[in-house]
Amino acid sequence: MRYEIIIQWIIDLIMFFILYCIVAINLNFLYGYTGIPHFGISLSVAGGGYVAGALTGRILRWIYNVYPQLDFMYENSKITNEINRHLIHDPFVGIGIFIFIIVVSLLLNAGLGYIVSRPAIRLRGSYLIIVLIGMAEAVRIIGLNYYPLVGGTFWVHVPDLFIWMGDFRTVGYLIISAFIALCIFLLLQAMSTSPLARVLRAVRENPTSAECVGKDVIGIRTKVIVLCSALTSISGVLYAFYIQAVLATAYTRAAWTFYPWLMMMVGGVGNNTGTMIGALIFITVRRIIIYYKHNIEAYVPFQVQWLEQILIGLALLIIIMFHPQGLIPEKPTKMRGLNYENIRKKLESVGIKLPKR
Amino acid sequence: MVPPIIRDALVYANAVTLMSIGFTLIFLISRIPNFAVSTFAVVGVYCTFSMVRLLHLSPYIAMPLGFIFGALLAIVIYIGVIDPLIKHGAGPILLTISLLAIQQIFIAGVEIYADYVRNVLGEYSRGFMLRANDFHIGNVPGVLIVSTAVILVVIVSMHLILKRTQFGIAMRATVENEPLAAILGINVKMVSIVSWFITGGLAGLAGTFLPLWFQSGTTSGAMLATSVFASSVVGGLSNIYGAMLGGYLISLIEVLGSYFLMKKIGLWIGSYRMLIPLTFMSIFLMFEPGGLSSFIDKVITSYRRRKIMRRMQHEI
Numbered sequence: 001m002r003y004e005i006i007i008q009w010i011i012d013l014i015m016f017f018i019l020y021c022i023v024a025i026n027l028n029f030l031y032g033y034t035g036i037p038h039f040g041i042s043l044s045v046a047g048g049g050y051v052a053g054a055l056t057g058r059i060l061r062w063i064y065n066v067y068p069q070l071d072f073m074y075e076n077s078k079i080t081n082e083i084n085r086h087l088i089h090d091p092f093v094g095i096g097i098f099i100f101i102i103v104v105s106l107l108l109n110a111g112l113g114y115i116v117s118r119p120a121i122r123l124r125g126s127y128l129i130i131v132l133i134g135m136a137e138a139v140r141i142i143g144l145n146y147y148p149l150v151g152g153t154f155w156v157h158v159p160d161l162f163i164w165m166g167d168f169r170t171v172g173y174l175i176i177s178a179f180i181a182l183c184i185f186l187l188l189q190a191m192s193t194s195p196l197a198r199v200l201r202a203v204r205e206n207p208t209s210a211e212c213v214g215k216d217v218i219g220i221r222t223k224v225i226v227l228c229s230a231l232t233s234i235s236g237v238l239y240a241f242y243i244q245a246v247l248a249t250a251y252t253r254a255a256w257t258f259y260p261w262l263m264m265m266v267g268g269v270g271n272n273t274g275t276m277i278g279a280l281i282f283i284t285v286r287r288i289i290i291y292y293k294h295n296i297e298a299y300v301p302f303q304v305q306w307l308e309q310i311l312i313g314l315a316l317l318i319i320i321m322f323h324p325q326g327l328i329p330e331k332p333t334k335m336r337g338l339n340y341e342n343i344r345k346k347l348e349s350v351g352i353k354l355p356k357r
Numbered sequence: 358m359v360p361p362i363i364r365d366a367l368v369y370a371n372a373v374t375l376m377s378i379g380f381t382l383i384f385l386i387s388r389i390p391n392f393a394v395s396t397f398a399v400v401g402v403y404c405t406f407s408m409v410r411l412l413h414l415s416p417y418i419a420m421p422l423g424f425i426f427g428a429l430l431a432i433v434i435y436i437g438v439i440d441p442l443i444k445h446g447a448g449p450i451l452l453t454i455s456l457l458a459i460q461q462i463f464i465a466g467v468e469i470y471a472d473y474v475r476n477v478l479g480e481y482s483r484g485f486m487l488r489a490n491d492f493h494i495g496n497v498p499g500v501l502i503v504s505t506a507v508i509l510v511v512i513v514s515m516h517l518i519l520k521r522t523q524f525g526i527a528m529r530a531t532v533e534n535e536p537l538a539a540i541l542g543i544n545v546k547m548v549s550i551v552s553w554f555i556t557g558g559l560a561g562l563a564g565t566f567l568p569l570w571f572q573s574g575t576t577s578g579a580m581l582a583t584s585v586f587a588s589s590v591v592g593g594l595s596n597i598y599g600a601m602l603g604g605y606l607i608s609l610i611e612v613l614g615s616y617f618l619m620k621k622i623g624l625w626i627g628s629y630r631m632l633i634p635l636t637f638m639s640i641f642l643m644f645e646p647g648g649l650s651s652f653i654d655k656v657i658t659s660y661r662r663r664k665i666m667r668r669m670q671h672e673i
Binding site: 031039118119120123125126127129130131133134135137138141142144145254258261265301302303306307309310312313314316317320321 | 384438450453587646
């Protein structure tokens, strides 16, 4: 029994690490490389969750023609159970729908990212922060109040697309999620070591001079927001299929904006490895706190989650005040397409001598 | 005499305006969006709650208390976190994250207080409304009269402080150019401390009014926050008069607009009320990124220019 709990604890840890890793490295790409203070990153996660919650069940009900006379939201668990019974024998439909939902979520959230970036992308940092926080709040309010989307303040069950894996399901899903997260990581890593990253850093450090050399600063910022909104939404989709439900109340500012920011700050801004280490540390600490929470609960006259919130806030403040560059500070990365040796030789051939490093 | 919806709108507008004056003031002095402003309001809310429910006193005794608690909290935040961070050379982003962290901490603190009151003192401490403890003159509730009086006093005194006193001039100089003001001998740190004090105090004061008219609890701050951000941004974040105008404009649009829409379209639209200020802000920003104050500036400048042109034509 004890053994099983530990296994479950580790699986939970890895899964949440994967989910938060996706959000945090996207955030790092947004803020660390491009300098967009995206304080509304939770809206993309929520967007992904809403797509998974609202579409998966409805499409599968249409495919299998399950209880067409019932209301989808009110008889949700009944319909989902029936769909799951069909899915046991249908691995291809499961995988197909999974891929379809991810593609739809990418497209819809790219659009959402474009819309939310519009009002303030031209304005300076603080305005952008306020508008993005407001937008994240707006998406959350819509999810909480528009009942047909994901069941408002209740929740909606999501059919288990990997139920055909049987006992292997949890681990199998973990492997699939890890693979997707790895793809996202490799994509962003490739982009951040390519010549493109130089443009992004130029936009971050000095937008005016970037504009002077002919770079479309607003366009680049918009593209980065659109790309990262789309990629971040995958985290929401994976989360929804992991817990097999979508709760609109789960996408709070604390959980999906503040914590990823904290991970990025802990690990080091402007470098993906650091961000991942930050995410790992944060998730481990948080999982341990959650695991031992009930032991403390008996001794204090309030809920322990507030204590947890205070501790996390204090930890962030201490990091910001005493170690603002994070565990691994940003380094000048070697870029593909830029051969320092060649540049040095060329300069030396025309008579300019460079100091040796 | 006064229709209920107008009372709603005015009480709400008074609270939002008090907070957005503070929000704009901090933005002017320290260049950071102070998200902790809603936390100060929650402190005010619980001051009134404690006065009425725990000590069985008049809710208006909580007003000075709310002001003092909010102001002290703001000063603690400034001296404890913001000032050291600025000394270390932190930019607006780091300061914003630290303010979010502070907000998390203080909200958790208030939640612990609410839990304590409920579990130990046995008083229901979330989602309360204290309208019954207010006084009435005719059918006008006391909170409307008092909050309107308070906001008039605040606006007049802010105007007098900024325009007539030496400290106000120092404050305006700091806003315009901080290093230059410091060179001229202005104590910039003192100016910052006072502006944080005023912000915290005003937000705490705004919080003390809320439970007398609206259902309040630990989440009241978050509910007000979007309106406060929207009104400050619409006001222009460039002077406190803009914040006053923006505060009234946004909250009247929010309350009256949602009332009108609920009447015309259906009651369900009431739950999307928080989207109204955000939508208005987004549309407004696209057309007038400088906010109301720059809009008014433009109107005045063009009027003056036209007047001068006319006079010149006349003279020629």
